[in-house]
Amino acid sequence: MTSINQNYLELQGSYLFSEIAKRRTKFIQENPNAEIISLGIGDVTRGLPDAVLKAMHSAVDELAAPSSFRGYGPEQGYDFLINAIIENDYKARGINIATNEVFVSDGSKCDVGNIQEIFSENSIVAVQDPVYPVYVDTNVMAGRSGKYNQETKRYENIAYLECTAENDFKPSLPDRKVDIIYLCYPNNPTGMTLTKEELKVWVDYAKKNNCIILYDSAYEAFIQEEDVPHSIYEIEGAREVAIEFRSFSKTAGFTGVRCAYTVVPRELKGLDAAGNEVLINDLWNRRHTTKFNGVSYVTQRGAAAIYSAEGKEQIKSLVDYYMTNAAIIRDGLASLGLEVFGGVNAPYIWLKTPNGMDSWSFFDKLLTEANIVGTPGVGFGQSGQGYFRLTAFGSRENTEKAVERIRKLSL
Amino acid sequence: MTSINQNYLELQGSYLFSEIAKRRTKFIQENPNAEIISLGIGDVTRGLPDAVLKAMHSAVDELAAPSSFRGYGPEQGYDFLINAIIENDYKARGINIATNEVFVSDGSKCDVGNIQEIFSENSIVAVQDPVYPVYVDTNVMAGRSGKYNQETKRYENIAYLECTAENDFKPSLPDRKVDIIYLCYPNNPTGMTLTKEELKVWVDYAKKNNCIILYDSAYEAFIQEEDVPHSIYEIEGAREVAIEFRSFSKTAGFTGVRCAYTVVPRELKGLDAAGNEVLINDLWNRRHTTKFNGVSYVTQRGAAAIYSAEGKEQIKSLVDYYMTNAAIIRDGLASLGLEVFGGVNAPYIWLKTPNGMDSWSFFDKLLTEANIVGTPGVGFGQSGQGYFRLTAFGSRENTEKAVERIRKLSL
Structure with missing residues (x-):
């Protein structure tokens, strides 16, 4: 039998976003009526700019x-x-x-x-x-x-x-x-x-x-x-x-x-x-x-x-849209007393999980109690343990709704 | 300075199609009025099928x-x-x-x-x-x-x-x-x-x-x-x-x-x-x-x-178009006494160069005397020496014209 690239066996577990998808799918199967808001994978949600189309x-x-x-x-x-x-x-x-x-x-x-x-x-x-x-x-x-x-x-x-x-x-x-x-x-x-x-x-x-x-x-x-x-x-x-x-x-x-x-x-x-x-x-x-x-x-x-010229203008408004979302998340979570970082020059908000919770526990809490999918900080490395990533790529409506849902959690 | 992947230095010369492009460009610069027919790189030329569009x-x-x-x-x-x-x-x-x-x-x-x-x-x-x-x-x-x-x-x-x-x-x-x-x-x-x-x-x-x-x-x-x-x-x-x-x-x-x-x-x-x-x-x-x-x-x-259903029909007529080209090249060259292979189940015609010419000499001859760009067989390996590849991907008009031009060469 042909020998494989042995280095592949040093890879750990599955890729972060696959694990998130797995937990999310499991939750949806068990809670088919839950209205999930995804602020997890850094994927955009708005349509392409007109000039591009x-x-x-x-x-x-x-x-x-x-x-x-x-x-x-x-x-x-x-x-x-x-x-x-x-x-x-x-x-x-x-x-x-x-x-x-x-x-x-x-x-x-x-x-x-x-x-x-x-x-x-x-x-x-x-x-x-x-x-x-x-x-x-x-x-x-x-x-x-x-x-x-x-x-x-x-x-x-x-x-x-x-x-x-x-x-x-x-x-x-x-x-x-x-x-x-x-x-x-x-x-x-x-x-x-x-x-x-x-x-x-x-x-x-x-x-x-x-x-x-x-x-x-x-x-x-x-x-x-x-x-x-x-x-x-x-x-x-x-x-x-x-x-x-x-x-x-x-x-x-x-x-x-x-x-x-x-x-x-x-x-x-x-x-x-x-x-x-x-x-x-x-x-x-x-x-x-x-x-x-x-x-x-x-x-x-x-x-x-x-x-x-048209494209540049449309891109700017697209970026503005997401950065307004970022401010909504950032300000909303800060007002709850959470420690938040980023979100000023980037569409990512990095927050310290409350009460020293570990990242995956906070992931599960957000998923099950607020039906929000985020990304556990520890998925990005050991220094991310106790942190959590939310993205500004959702719709305005979902972003606002997500902050409201988090506001209602007992943190 | 960071060490490089040493294996790259074992690569030989430039990639075949870059070399062809170089010789072609040089010829065009020296002969700006030449009407080149490309049967070289295996690139298609017809429009996309309607169903795809x-x-x-x-x-x-x-x-x-x-x-x-x-x-x-x-x-x-x-x-x-x-x-x-x-x-x-x-x-x-x-x-x-x-x-x-x-x-x-x-x-x-x-x-x-x-x-x-x-x-x-x-x-x-x-x-x-x-x-x-x-x-x-x-x-x-x-x-x-x-x-x-x-x-x-x-x-x-x-x-x-x-x-x-x-x-x-x-x-x-x-x-x-x-x-x-x-x-x-x-x-x-x-x-x-x-x-x-x-x-x-x-x-x-x-x-x-x-x-x-x-x-x-x-x-x-x-x-x-x-x-x-x-x-x-x-x-x-x-x-x-x-x-x-x-x-x-x-x-x-x-x-x-x-x-x-x-x-x-x-x-x-x-x-x-x-x-x-x-x-x-x-x-x-x-x-x-x-x-x-x-x-x-x-x-x-x-x-x-x-x-x-629509797509399949359109693909079939696209394949038929190119395979008719293949037959035109194959039959045309065979009628000149050239030894030709392929072109029956593939859009490539592989021919033995006449009089034991080496592949690149035949390339230059076709380019300069018939203004046709093909691919030297030796570019694909030593066993390709003395062979030459023509593709059936041209337009019907160019394919017929190319065969006519080859007919007029002294081979």
């Missing part, structure tokens, strides 16, 4: 006739989308990105999952804790994690950078040599951000210590405050140390439409076994063109429409 | 309003598509496939590229030669290839199963122990097929020798002859040894729309390091849900429409 319809029409049909496109994405990205997301902020530095893909989950494969299997990885599980699991699959310790509930070779209320959710620098650092800002799950000055500390650290920062910026569109950087490339020197991931999923309601992009600057280098410098951009380009075949043309046209 | 428009409309909006779907694909696949592609041929054995994806290139990662890095891989380059390159990236031998132009750890006119393009069984065998039927690039009896030899071999067959069946829709199996699961025992890859790219013109699927039977097992059996289906499910986030809803609705 129009562009997608028109792209579908193009595919009807041989004269306007589009088959395989460039694996890296069409120029019309790449140029719109560069112009609006970077140039408008004074950042220069070249067309061959942008890689359009079908999702940030795919990109942050696949990126590790271009690095050595011996690389030491640092992640924030709590953390988006994909960063960890994909490194486990690649054999970089070492064994899972059942007591600490952590992998022995991964460096965990703890983020709790005690350090205002700002991770301290690694206490050992690491090669790859995953940073996510605005943060999922805590909803917290770094200022430019705080992010500069990380860029400087990476330069000095020869590491690469994988900067997941999927929630960039939700930033409201002035001093919060929209891109890591706002920080001097970041082009030499950072890869940036962006997504249209939450920005424009693309969770079911699938589009994202990754920026890999040409200054970013790695070392081969002989000590020669290798352009990371070349490696990622090879990976992307060998194992991927481009994003749906219809999707790319939809994504490009976000950057039209 | 309608379904996609209607899916876009659904995404407009919160009440019908769809965000994240199941990573494995929506049931409406999986059930249509099972019913039409399998049950209609007497094959039982369960819903949890089908994984919808954004392309067969991605699936055949990613599948290797669930197997041991020490697995010995066998490929047909000539071969779709992705099978080889993705195993090089994973460190299974060993060194590239500049003289033989082959990787030392890969078993090459030669397919030439001498053995009627039917590979002989491996002459050493292998763990994973890539088979592609109808074959890309040769356009040749196996009968049920011939495919049974491989299934029996895999059972007896404990290997897994990765069966790439992206061109299944083009099969015309009776005794050619449409699925490897038509062969008894195949559920215990084979994974099957199918694509909508060529079947329905989805090269720019992106949809495919992979079948992993629950009987298929691998061994972990302790000698325990592990379900390959579980591993692939874990990979698929961790590193992928589902196919665009709009695309999945389009794919499902292929299975409607």
